[in-house]
Amino acid sequence: MKIYVGIDDTDNIDQGATGISAKHIIKMIENQRWGSCQGLTRHQLLLHPAIAYTSHNSSMCFTADIEAAYLEPLIEEAGRFLERYSAPGSDPGLCVVIEEQLQDAADLIAYGYETKKRIITKEEAFRLARKLGVHLSEHGGTGIGVIGALAGVGLRMTNNDGRFQGRLKLKAPGAIINVAEILSSSPVEKVQSLDGYILHGQEEVRLGNKLKTVLLEGKRILLVYRRAGGLEWETCTTVHLEHY
């Protein structure tokens, strides 16, 4: 069965990163042979002085295909991991959603979008989790990471939010490569311009320094752009990707 795993708030100002915590949990699932995990995405939530985020208020989510029998051990071990290895003073939260058992994804998606617009309380997050019958648990500190953990899953379910964790490794910066080679040698599913044009296999792209992908229409997309007056496609910079 397909599950979504959301985690948030595992760092403090000096140490830890929620992306790294999520990668450890993915490794744990795969080492235990509980199932296979797919792309880890980062989702931006509201930036507001009244919210107790460390520095950027983002949460992480990945999906996994697992046998039903491994669900409980996975939840237990992931929670234990967050309790043991999250940074001191952090407030970790864990959310696990079984896709086939979720009756109303629209509510969860709406909640995800709400966390980008207004301050949400921990009680609201737990109330929605109870209503939807999804797993939501806190693992230290104030536990306010549950807000973002639930939001990470909701935003991932939109299929149109967030950047994938990590950078692509293709060729050296400045190299020119065609789309077919990008698709065959990386997890990228489409190469697309910022205004939505999908490049075909023989079109060429100049690689930039940092190759990041985003989640659009449920696909892992490498975004490209043309400089003003230019004819050459180039991979987008981190500045272009700020709002993804």
Added chain:
Amino acid sequence: MMDIAFWSKNERGQVQFNGGRHDWVPAAGIAGNCPHFLLDDEDELVAEEERSCYNCRFRRWTDRSFICMKR
């Protein structure tokens, strides 16, 4: 001492960068001389110049700019 060309105090007394979220050159220049600079996790980097306040672990984003937590 706080350089008022680049920083001001917000209503909470925190030191906020005046340049907003895209003032790349000053942010790189300040970080170049900052003893506290620490590169954030790769997923949180936004500036092309690696050593930039925008990429520092000790910046806390606000809706329009960031607060330096070491000033």
